[in-house]
Amino acid sequence: MKQEKANITVDLNRCPQNHPCPSVNICPTGALYQNGFDAPAADMEQCIGCGKCVRYCPMGAISLG
Template identity: 50%
Template sequence: MLKGDKLMDRRLKIVIENCPQNHKCPAVNVCPVGALSQKDFEAPKIDHNKCIRCGKCSNFCPKKALVLE
């Protein structure tokens, strides 16, 4: 994690070309505030109003499809 406000300056995004979209996204279940949701096998959707930018989902994603920028 980053120190101070640096983390809050970042925004979670999905890199579609890295997301296989062929299974349930395991990162959805690691979000402590439920900011990620998924319909069928589509790429997850981010609720930016809920996201606390903790980085758990981006650290958990083995394909690096979830990134904080």
């Protein structure tokens, strides 16, 4: 049985993009990353779909699908 990869989406209207993203440090595989204060992005090859980033985002800007 083939496992389908997760997909992380960041809602730019909810993400303030003015500070280090707290969800980046909670990612157990380092799949979520941030350049400067830009919105976080994800390396989907490393993402295991655990959802920790979604639960940890204080703005509710990250979703996993």
